[in-house]
Amino acid sequence: MTQAEIKLCSLLLQEHFGEIVEKIGVHLIRTGSQPLRVIAHDTGTSLDQVKKALCVLVQHNLVSYQVHKRGVVEYEAQCSRVLRMLRYPRYIYTTKTLYSDTGELIVEELLLNGKLTMSAVVKKVADRLTETMEDGKTMDYAEVSNTFVRLADTHFVQRCPSVPTTENSDPGPPPPAPALVINEKDMYLVPKLSLIGKGKRRRSSDEDAAGEPKAKRPKHTTDNKEPIPDDGIYWQANLDRFHQHFRDQAIVSAVANRMDQTSSEIVRTMLRMSEITTSSSAPFTQPLSSNEIFRSLPVGYNISKQVLDQYLTLLADDPVSLLSLYLASADNFSTLFGSRCARIFRLVLQKKHLEQKQVEDFAMIPAKEAKDMLYKMLSENFISLQEIPKTPDHAPSRTFYLYTVNILAAARMLLHRCYKSIANLIERRQFETKENKRLLEKSQRVEAIIASMQATGAEEAQLQEIEEMITAPERQQLETLKRNVNKLDASEIQVDETIFLLESYIECTMKRL
Amino acid sequence: MASRGGGRGRGRGQLTFNMEAVGIGKGDALPPPTLQPSPLFPPLEFRPVPLPSGEEGEYVLALKQELRGAMRQLPYFIRPAVPKRDWRRLPRELKIRVRKLQKERITILLPKRPPKTSEDKEETIQKLETLEKKEEEVTSEEDEEKEEEEEKEEEEEEEYDEEEHEEETDYIMSYFDNGEDFGGDSDDNMDEAIY
Numbered sequence: 001m002t003q004a005e006i007k008l009c010s011l012l013l014q015e016h017f018g019e020i021v022e023k024i025g026v027h028l029i030r031t032g033s034q035p036l037r038v039i040a041h042d043t044g045t046s047l048d049q050v051k052k053a054l055c056v057l058v059q060h061n062l063v064s065y066q067v068h069k070r071g072v073v074e075y076e077a078q079c080s081r082v083l084r085m086l087r088y089p090r091y092i093y094t095t096k097t098l099y100s101d102t103g104e105l106i107v108e109e110l111l112l113n114g115k116l117t118m119s120a121v122v123k124k125v126a127d128r129l130t131e132t133m134e135d136g137k138t139m140d141y142a143e144v145s146n147t148f149v150r151l152a153d154t155h156f157v158q159r160c161p162s163v164p165t166t167e168n169s170d171p172g173p174p175p176p177a178p179a180l181v182i183n184e185k186d187m188y189l190v191p192k193l194s195l196i197g198k199g200k201r202r203r204s205s206d207e208d209a210a211g212e213p214k215a216k217r218p219k220h221t222t223d224n225k226e227p228i229p230d231d232g233i234y235w236q237a238n239l240d241r242f243h244q245h246f247r248d249q250a251i252v253s254a255v256a257n258r259m260d261q262t263s264s265e266i267v268r269t270m271l272r273m274s275e276i277t278t279s280s281s282a283p284f285t286q287p288l289s290s291n292e293i294f295r296s297l298p299v300g301y302n303i304s305k306q307v308l309d310q311y312l313t314l315l316a317d318d319p320v321s322l323l324s325l326y327l328a329s330a331d332n333f334s335t336l337f338g339s340r341c342a343r344i345f346r347l348v349l350q351k352k353h354l355e356q357k358q359v360e361d362f363a364m365i366p367a368k369e370a371k372d373m374l375y376k377m378l379s380e381n382f383i384s385l386q387e388i389p390k391t392p393d394h395a396p397s398r399t400f401y402l403y404t405v406n407i408l409a410a411a412r413m414l415l416h417r418c419y420k421s422i423a424n425l426i427e428r429r430q431f432e433t434k435e436n437k438r439l440l441e442k443s444q445r446v447e448a449i450i451a452s453m454q455a456t457g458a459e460e461a462q463l464q465e466i467e468e469m470i471t472a473p474e475r476q477q478l479e480t481l482k483r484n485v486n487k488l489d490a491s492e493i494q495v496d497e498t499i500f501l502l503e504s505y506i507e508c509t510m511k512r513l
Numbered sequence: 514m515a516s517r518g519g520g521r522g523r524g525r526g527q528l529t530f531n532m533e534a535v536g537i538g539k540g541d542a543l544p545p546p547t548l549q550p551s552p553l554f555p556p557l558e559f560r561p562v563p564l565p566s567g568e569e570g571e572y573v574l575a576l577k578q579e580l581r582g583a584m585r586q587l588p589y590f591i592r593p594a595v596p597k598r599d600w601r602r603l604p605r606e607l608k609i610r611v612r613k614l615q616k617e618r619i620t621i622l623l624p625k626r627p628p629k630t631s632e633d634k635e636e637t638i639q640k641l642e643t644l645e646k647k648e649e650e651v652t653s654e655e656d657e658e659k660e661e662e663e664e665k666e667e668e669e670e671e672e673y674d675e676e677e678h679e680e681e682t683d684y685i686m687s688y689f690d691n692g693e694d695f696g697g698d699s700d701d702n703m704d705e706a707i708y
Contacts, residue, residue, distance in 0.1 A: 016584045018591045049591070056589045089577040093569070112580070112587060490564040490574050 001029060001079050004419040009082040011426045016085060017056055020045065024053040028063060028077035035072050060114035061236060084239055086422065086496045091242050095156065102147040105129065107156070107237055115160050115234040118148060118191065126198065138198040152188045155241045159187050160234040191233055247504055248272075340365055341373045345382065345405070353386060353402040374403060382410050408509055415502040422495050429488040436481050443478055446470055 009029055013022040027043050028034065034042075040050045054075060057063035062082055065075050088111050096104035105125045110116055116124075122144045129139040151157045161180035248271040256264035344363050348354050354362070360370045377383045388400040433440065446469050453463060470478075564570065584590060 015581060017589055019593050020591045021589075049594075052591055056591065059589065088580055089573045092576055092580075093573050108580075112583060114589075486574060487564065489577055490566075490570060493570075493573055493577065494565055 008419050008423045009079055012085045020049050021053040021056050029079045033074040033076035035074050099147055110237045115236050141197045149190050152190050155238055157235050158238040160236050348403050349405050353404045381413050411502050411506055418495050418499045422492055425488050425492050429485055432484055
């Protein structure tokens, strides 16, 4: 784990779980797997706090445990899983586009809580949806269950490994930590539940919720004392499946950019057909016959079989590495070096090896500028020099020096930069909010006062007075702060997309080697 | 050893590689020497890529901020404990009475129900605005745990630096929530909101 990754993990853990969890988590990431007492001793935190923190981390699938010899349980952190927290909004939004609000809330609850039973998820989501509906309407559990089943069928949610059922009558002492197992077949098997009920509102105006104390969050109310039918069966969001979806999207749009709409549709169909048959980490999809593709094309695309075949051959003949496209895309390079550099880079990428003179000629850029750009890229390690000696003594005057691009190295370097930039973005955002803390608190108080006065029916003049408590320059400051924070957040999201592409590429390439 | 003479021997001023191959011709001006460290924020020569905007971008942005706020309210967010105070030295009235001990069984992996303790500490301040509520830690031998009461507003106070530390980021994230909670939450405080 590089320093940049560790720093980013630390920031993420701190923002989402607080400092204690952050301390424990970062310690585990740095030192590898350790037992409980050693963690407590090394980090200098009390045993109880360590226990709490580990509970939270395990609950959220960020830390795993293993029983070693002599009954010692060791905990290990998954750094890459922590970094996924950046992508939570994207997972949730994707579900929204595919399965609308119900699906969105299901995935959101699963991500926020780490693991949940199906009945718990259904109940929570129904409650939340009921909140947003008009008065008198409630959300039925059955509808939520249906969406849940659909999510499980398409593998977007999966079962967590569970405690194995002990069928033997072994009277031995229970192991210090359960060895959770999961059967491949069972991973997406939804238990047969008959969840009957409707969502409950939080407000006391609703009759169902009459027993609830006012202004308390639903988590405090455990109204049903019946045993949960699917106790022990926990579900989690299947991040790999989401990644597969993102990857398919990226491929389709890249093809659409490079060729035309129809070919992208063909690719999309192929990908959809192999969605569940191929595991998400395979480098190639299963070979599909063109007949199958033809049959699965969406209605409305009535192209003849011949045309389809033509398209397929076209796609097959175009050996383009998608990432190289992306790396060389104007977006990426324009910001760093300018679009001319992008041109040079793409050129070197395509031709694999080029001499200085050739670069100038092919790119049609004046020599001085070309030199300058090449060296800049060289210094940033996007391009490297390859020596090809003409004579066995490697004399410099008789050696070819060729520029070449090592994509894997460049990708790794970019990735590292991305981690650093996100860490910077988060730190800057925290700094900005800390600077204006006083002002923020003041504005919140004012809002609260206004809201409460409105609730009790205050006059216009009074409200006006209260609003004026915040002076105009202060309002201005708040506006600026909000704008900045939004910008920083949006940048984080954008950089995370790049991270996803780079990571997928590196993973794919490593598999192929 | 012999060739090291401060570069005064034969062949000084020659480089080991052919300059032209790398691209520096004879007589070309070299870039000026650098006399100072590079600036901390080098000027951005090219405009950065536009941020994601439009409906999707804004939705994802709002979602992100909302998630951040939501996660702070969940029971999984563990707040650092307030250090123990020596009650012999402080006036008795400052001590919090309601303290519920909650021993947690740590080895269960099921999602924990948040402990139902809520501890209040009232303080009268000279300020006209809102009441300050704080929590007091449980001063038991093993357990020190805290929980914020989410409905009450809190105000920073110069004297109580330890509390400031844990509350410091409390509002900031929830500032970007849509403030619906504040209306209902402050109902109890109505009498106190002296104006």
